[in-house]
Amino acid sequence: MLNEPSLDELIKKADSRYTLVVVAAKRARVLTEQNRQGVLVPTTKPVTQALEEIANNKVRFKVLKQGPK
Template identity: 45%
Template sequence: MIEPGINSLLTKVDSRYTLVVATAKRARQLTEGAHKLTECNSDKAVTVAINEINEEKITYIRTKSGIK
């Protein structure tokens, strides 16, 4: 089983879409050399990003309400 679970992660964001986008953007930052904000045993960028979101080390700002 993957930890943290999807239900735990969804309490930190407003939707699955937001979770995917925030994770992907943070993983890209980590791949490009950003420093980890959490103590994580993994070197995989996506795993680190998910743990940072779960520990509320990163946040997001919604810039638009939708496509018009």
């Protein structure tokens, strides 16, 4: 089983693994909610889709003192 995108590729997008996990979780939660409302048709798992979007620079975030927003 090949992990795409790779962790090495993803860690370049965030300042830490913690930030990466928080951003991916928040995006996956949005995708899940959109799926429940019938906005999106699921093609992949929400976390996988969130990580792919982060790798492709489709998700933007700022790191603040309180944490990623």
